[in-house]
Amino acid sequence: MTEDLRTEAEPLVIVRQDGALLRITLNRPRAINALTRRMAELVRAAIRGAAETPGVTAIWLDGAGDRGFCGGGDVKAMSSDGLTGALAFLAAEYRADLATARSELPVIGVMDGITMGGGIGLTGHSALRIVTERSRLAMPETRIGIVPDVGGHLLLSRAPGRLGEMLAISSGSMGAGDALMLGFADHFVPSDRLADLAERIAAGEDPEGAARAIAAESLDGSTGAAPVVETPVLDARVWFDPIADAALGRADRAGADGVLADPVGAAERLLRGLETSEHPRARALGAEVRELCPTSVAVTLAQLARTRRDGLGLAEVLADDYRVLGRLLARPDFAEGVRAQLIDKDGDPRWAPDSIEGLDRAEIARILAPHAEGEDPLDLD
Structure with missing residues (x-):
């Protein structure tokens, strides 16, 4: 049974326990879950408190709606909030990014659909990074007068050859195949199998083993899903x-x-x-x-x-x-x-x-x- 751990109407972040899984969902679907300072603070608090929640062995991080996990930080709000406000947002966002990387429990970052900028910061450093056939990842900062942040330069620096430079200077994007090959993701799971993956982990399966099994089934065609090969x-x-x-x-x-x-x-x-x-x-x-x-x-x-x-x-x-x-x-x-x-x-x-x-x-x-x-x-x- 799923238990709601927060009660306010239309919360910015939904946190709930589902068996062995603590599920954290960004909840601004009409804005592709664009991050605000408060959302970053809530995500960090939920991750840091997960290890103290009885029965929880893993954390599932995803976004509401069908457009994507997260379109990035709410830069319109950030640009109108003055430099002091913008820096406060960045500090909260970066602390949340680091929390996903340092979590005592494995964080499963689900990059289904659009995942850009701040969305990559939350998922790209997590223990298990999932992409689907709908994934579209990008660090689009050079389009708005800044540079890749949220630790993006770390991920870009590890990409094969000079592809980090190519993506960074051009605000380039990538699908699931490239995300896997460039080190931004670990496993491909079809979007219609995400619920299956979450259910297995909630039942106590090892997250890596469950993801690997579903990914193998998908890539060998046994489920009818097309392999991800475009790079x-x-x-x-x-x-x-x-x-x-x-x-x-x-x-x-x-x-x-x-x-x-x-x-x-x-x-x-x-x-x-x-x-x-x-x-x-x-x-x-x-x-x-x-x-x-x-x-x-x-x-x-x-x-x-x-x-x-x-x-x-x-x-x-x-x-x-x-x-x-x-x-x-x-x-x-x-x-x-x-x-x-x-x-x-x-x-x-x-x-x-x-x-x-x-x-x-x-x-x-x-x-x-x-x-x-x-x-x-x-x-x-």
Whole structure:
């Protein structure tokens, strides 16, 4: 029997016990469960309290409605709440992200449907990450004048070859097949088998074993479900990796040092390599990047390089995200990106500056610099 642990009408987050499973459901379906500060606080509290709930051995994290798990943070609200309010939201969000990774009980993150930005922060670091045929994952931050956060640079840095850079600078998206191959997910489960998976775990089955069994049945066709084989992002390594390696250096310490020494030059070389390539997909990608925030492109290349070079863990990456996002949120590009993409929806942001070539190297260095006097570091406790 399922027991409701909260009683208010239309709660932002529904928390309930179902046998051995504590189920946490984001509950803003009309907004694709876009995260608010209060929602992040509720998720963190539920996860941290799960180990004290008698009989619970695992946590199930999903979203209400049929559009997706989570479309990301509520950036419209964040952009109108002032820098202090935005930083308070980020702190709450990042603490929830870390809670999923450090949970005493395994968290099963269900990325069914749209899972972007803050949605990846909640599920991408969990113990068991599930995708379905409806999954669409993305870190779309360069479209709104910021950079991948919520520990996204950690996941992107571990993707094969230079695909982390490709996804980060272009706000690229991926389906289930690429999510599995790029390390953002662990198992494919058809959407119509999610209830079966939850029921098995609630009955006491090991989450990994139950997910593996259903995934195997699905992928071998025994249930009639089509295997997940499409990997267009992974396939892009053939043409993207050589261009990125030539522009950025190899994905090792020496290459990272070069990018960090001059992120603007690295971005210029990468964009030039894409635009002059003989491969049509490379030229198309170059055209896409031209439409995105130039400052975001240069900063995210540097963040990825630093994460790889220094072997940063999740807590360190989140602290890095908090510092850098605080500086980017204060720039006019963030408000302009939100206006163009989410408020007026004209898709025509006016970036300042409006090109990679126009970037001020001193400003990029300030955005990436260590904490300055007067800036409060992120408290993750």
